[in-house]
Amino acid sequence: MTINRYTHIFFDLDNTLWDFRANSFAALKIAYSNFKIESQYPDYQNFFDVFTEINDLLWSDYRKKLLVKKELQRLRFSMTFDRLEINGVDPLEMDSFYLSEIPKQKNLIDGASRVLQYLKSKGYLLFIITYGFKEVQTDKLKNSGLSQYFTRIYISEDIKAPKPGREIFEYAIKSANARKTKSIMVGDDWESDIEGALNFGVDAVYFCPSANRPVPLDCDRIYNRNKVFSINALSGLYDIL
Numbered sequence: 730m731t732i733n734r735y736t737h738i739f740f741d742l743d744n745t746l747w748d749f750r751a752n753s754f755a756a757l758k759i760a761y762s763n764f765k766i767e768s769q770y771p772d773y774q775n776f777f778d779v780f781t782e783i784n785d786l787l788w789s790d791y792r793k794k795l796l797v798k799k800e801l802q803r804l805r806f807s808m809t810f811d812r813l814e815i816n817g818v819d820p821l822e823m824d825s826f827y828l829s830e831i832p833k834q835k836n837l838i839d840g841a842s843r844v845l846q847y848l849k850s851k852g853y854l855l856f857i858i859t860y861g862f863k864e865v866q867t868d869k870l871k872n873s874g875l876s877q878y879f880t881r882i883y884i885s886e887d888i889k890a891p892k893p894g895r896e897i898f899e900y901a902i903k904s905a906n907a908r909k910t911k912s913i914m915v916g917d918d919w920e921s922d923i924e925g926a927l928n929f930g931v932d933a934v935y936f937c938p939s940a941n942r943p944v945p946l947d948c949d950r951i952y953n954r955n956k957v958f959s960i961n962a963l964s965g966l967y968d969i970l
């Protein structure tokens with residue numbers, strides 16, 4: 730266990746603190762009802778699963794700059810509609826409705842508020858480094874009650890540098906007046922959050938809640954001179970920080 734080794738903690742937002750999957754499920758359901766898709770395709774669960782699969786693939790292309798934002802927004806719905814043979818709904822209208830509902834959702838990952846309260850009371854400075862659209866990320870924090878814990882939020886779209894590139898970590902750590910050796914990144918995406926931080930020389934906590942997702946290493950290992958911890962619930966942070 731390390732005591733008071735760190736001063737600055739950088740969190741990923743989606744699926745680390747804010748339950749993207751549950752919130753996307755709820756927001757998409759409102760859009761699905763609003764555009765009366767049920768009359769053409771009554772199985773909402775399957776609609777959600779197909780959309781999620783397509784959305785994840787497109788986001789991965791968007792990260793690699795193979796797509797621009799507008800294409801991502803149009804394609805994630807036009808491809809879902811094509812696959813499920815849904816007609817008469819404008820993909821961009823559906824997207825803008827979905828995007829307006831998403832930040833109103835408030836489901837958090839189990840234990841998020843409690844652990845943030847604890848970390849704040851121990852004097853750590855807390856930050857967010859997130860990948861997403863700037864018009865939704867800030868509102869997600871505000872509406873879900875998370876913003877009170879954070880000194881600042883760094884959004885890749887604002888900084889024009891996606892995770893896992895070193896630019897966003899460099900920018901965040903510099904402007905937070907942090908030191909690399911006193912900083913730690915917490916996130917659920919191995920490549921973006923964990924490798925991104927490690928490659929920049931910052932320790933990391935890999936949050937891997939799903940038992941069937943492969944954990945590439947044991948807890949508390951040295952990786953390229955930086956430490957990596959692995960937790961399967963946010964409450965695991967009490968043992969590390």
Ligand SMILES: [Mg+2]
Nearest residue numbers: 741743744917
């Ligand atoms: Mg995430």
